[in-house]
Structure formats: C-alpha cells, structure tokens
Amino acid sequence: MSRCSTEAKYRALASTVSEIVWLHQLLSDFQLSTVTPLLFCDIQVVVHITSNPVFHDRTKHIELNCHFARDKLQAGLFKLLPIRSAHQLVDLFTKSLPASQMQYLLSKMVVLDIHSPS
Numbered sequence: 001m002s003r004c005s006t007e008a009k010y011r012a013l014a015s016t017v018s019e020i021v022w023l024h025q026l027l028s029d030f031q032l033s034t035v036t037p038l039l040f041c042d043i044q045v046v047v048h049i050t051s052n053p054v055f056h057d058r059t060k061h062i063e064l065n066c067h068f069a070r071d072k073l074q075a076g077l078f079k080l081l082p083i084r085s086a087h088q089l090v091d092l093f094t095k096s097l098p099a100s101q102m103q104y105l106l107s108k109m110v111v112l113d114i115h116s117p118s
Helices: 005-029 044-051 057-074 099-108
Strands: 038-041 079-082
Touching: 005 038, 005 044, 005 057, 044 057, 044 079, 057 079
Parallel strands: 038 079
Antiparallel strands: none
16 A cells, blocks of 8 residues: 555556556567657656656655666656646546536547537
8 A cells, every 4th residue: 555645656657667568568579669658647756756866765665666667767668747737637537626627637538528518
C-alpha cells in the first residue's frame, strides 16, 4: 500500500513503464517499428525525481521504481511530461468532480450525451 500520492503515482508509473517495455519488445519481435509514447503526470515531484539522478532520504521507499523508470526514460523508451491536474482525464474515473469539470473532461474524450438537445 502506498503511503502518499507521490508513491502511488510512482508505482503506477513503474507499472506503466513495464507494460511499455513489454509492448516494445513484442513489436520488435514482430519487426514492427514503434513510436516513443508520451506519459503525462500531474505531480511535479514524480517528474522531477524521474529526471533527477540524485536520491534523497524521502525517496528510499520508492527507489527501485525510481531506478527502473529513470533507466527506461534515459534509454528513450518513453517521454514523461507534466500535465495540470485540471486536464488529467483519468480524474473522471478516480475523483468526484464538479459538473463543469466533468463536462470539460468528457469533451476531451469526445464523449457526447446523445439524449441532450443539440
């Protein structure tokens, strides 16, 4: 269990990166070309820790995930970009949102209400 939001995001990042590694290898085995996926993170600390080679005492409990994600980032397997929380699409599935924010995120996903008058 994660002790904080940063640790939870780091675990999710490491899990996603391991899936990217698997998919990259699978596509390579079939001799298919791949593109560099973009991963977006709404916590600046995670972006900073992944990009910064210096570890601090605060990161010891997530150090393995840090090394794994950083190694793959430096190898160019993915790009990690910051995103503002207001634009984080996954919040639709993980948070209670005001109606205006929910409508905004749904529009980004091109989800339309077929029962509403146009």
